[in-house]
Amino acid sequence: MSSNLGEVAVRSSASNEDGADYSSAGQYSTVLKVNGEKAFKSAVKDCLASLKSVTAVNYTSYFKSAQSEKMSVVVQQMVEPKFAGVCFTVNPSSEGYMLVEAVKGLGESLVSGTSAAKQYNVPLKQVMLNGSADMNFYENLCAENGLLDVQELRKLCFEAARIELKFGKPMDTEWAIDGVGRLYWLQARTITVNEECSIDEFDPKYDMSSHVITRCNIGEMLPGAVTPLTMSTVVYAIDYGMRNMLAVAGVCKKPNDLPDYSCALGISNNLFLNLYYPYKMEGVIISTSQQNIDFSICGRSLPKAKASFKKSNFFVRLNNMRKYFGFLLSRNKAIVKLKGIADSLQLNEGEIKPEGLYKIIDDNIDINNRSLSLHYITSSHSGAMSSAMYMVIEKKYKEAEKIKSIIAEFLENIDGIESVDILRSLRSLATALLKENPSVAVFSADELAAYIKVCGKEARAAYEYFIKRHGHRAIREAEMRSIGWADNDKAFYEYLKTVIQSGANEETKKPGQNIKDIAKKYGFKRFSKTILLYLTRQSRKGVCNRELSKSLMIKVIDTFKKAYRRLAAMLVKEGALPDEDLIFFLTHKEIGALIYDKDFKLIKKALQRRRLLDEQSALSFDEVYNGKPKASCLTLDGGEQQGVLNGAPISRGVVRGAARVVKSPADAAELKKGEIMVASYTDIGWSPYYCLIGGLVTEVGSALSHGAVVAREYALPLVANVANATRLIQTGDIITLNGTDGSVTLHKRDE
Structure with a gap:
């Protein structure tokens, strides 16, 4: 029988193998270069058996509607190709183009990734169904890439366009060209270009061209790229908390009057604050300015911040000020409420199915919004008091870094943090x-x-x-x-x-200066001294309240984390997820669609998003943008070329030592006594290492950040906001960190 066929390719073709929403491609068998009856029968049996292979069964056991019920076997004359490859009639990553990929010999090496392909990105306007096209374009493209000649590439594009026209959808095709130039089309499947995930998938769609966007503040709470589940829960809650604060301030009537992610947002899943709406507080509250808002949120004035808004009448602004101050002064009640939520929230009780657990999570998801709103009361109070301190000190001292250094001194030695x-x-x-x-x-x-x-x-x-x-x-x-x-x-x-x-010994804490003595030391007298001392006491209380409410807020988030992890384990057991970690790459609503609607195309999305996270994490951004942020390239300014990096002095002191760049817990575990930790950020997770290190350098941070609070308590010099520190400084570099003037000096290793 097979002797009459000659050399053939035996390919499986399952009933639901390739679809617009999912693909089982690669799970079923294909056998190439089959010769002889025995080999032919074996190849057919292999293809038929692959329908029930362990891989295929595991993949489809949950998604019954996606399961291939039948298997056909396609027998094709074996082509000995000179070139082979694939053609996407619409390039998934380049709109308006057709993509042709080609390799020498069998296309299998391209599909398996063992050979690098030549790529031809052809504008669709060049692909004319009547066969005419700009010959110079094809000649230049072929000359640049080699491999295919002009006529081969033109024919591929022309016929691929006809295939798309016949099916009425963008197509992913496989082709081969034999030694005498004959073109064979081996396979065609639909592609879903619009379903492909991208690094900017969750970017807001509203126009932010006139908005001031910063990564200050939020980059300390959630540094780096975050997962889609975090984006749809925690980041949404941060955004909601800010919108709720703005509603109290009179910027809007209700939080939902402002667009979702209008205050806290992700750009390629890296987090930013949009100050467009907070700046509107200047127009609705007496004695509020953009500078106040900058210092309250970011700890400094933002040079790119320029916005103007029409002011409400005096009585409206006065009433809004009354409501907003009431909001700030309710900080103690907010902590009591937040503690009640954190201590009572239960999401993991009982033996239930995935549907039941998801419903419990979904019924309680608004608690995230409430807890963030309560935390914003303490956070806003702390920021407002610090901002007011800055304004008072600024009347006597004009240099920004000097003012920050004085504030840091006032905020040292706070008990009960x-x-x-x-x-x-x-x-x-x-x-x-x-x-x-x-x-x-x-x-x-x-x-x-x-x-x-x-x-x-x-x-x-x-x-x-x-x-x-x-x-x-x-x-x-x-x-x-x-x-x-x-x-x-x-x-x-x-x-x-x-x-x-490290020895586990608690270092004896040096007695702190009395805040009255600090005020006297810097020459503050009479009324300004009285105001400054009041604000200092409020700021010191604010630091304690803010850190406590953050801990309670994280306790709420941790309860949700545990519930999602339990849900992920259930879904893996039922075959709905390939692995538990994948749940974090679905949004909260998508998890519901996966459970209730058996929306199997979400698995593909989650896998793509997980692959994109490293790319998102590697992006570098400036601190402030007018308009939508764009990832920036690493640059060196004159000061950096001289071996000095400049940042913000957050915790005083000078230390010299070897640098240790910390980007992960594994890096942190390598820290040695006396080393200076250089990190993108500091958060609660680094605390155990504070007993080892001699100082801290961070790329983001403020006087009220966790890193600043703990560093001051343990007399660790800290310089924050050092742009690209983790790239410009390498582990082993000898550096001098000056937490008083905000400089980091890089020394040659032989100094």
């Missing part, structure tokens, strides 16, 4: 363990985990205290994908090991 207790309580645990068993000093993280289960009463109490109070915290803790310490033994015990090996 929640984030500072993280390291203190870890040190208490480490001390108890060392007292009980000095051998723990050389224990590995795994050995510590085992020992904690059998340790004595004092150490056990210290451990339980830490987990109860701080177990919900983590690196990048507002990211849904990040796991809290209570649920991440590996991370927690690595941190504990670091603290134990």
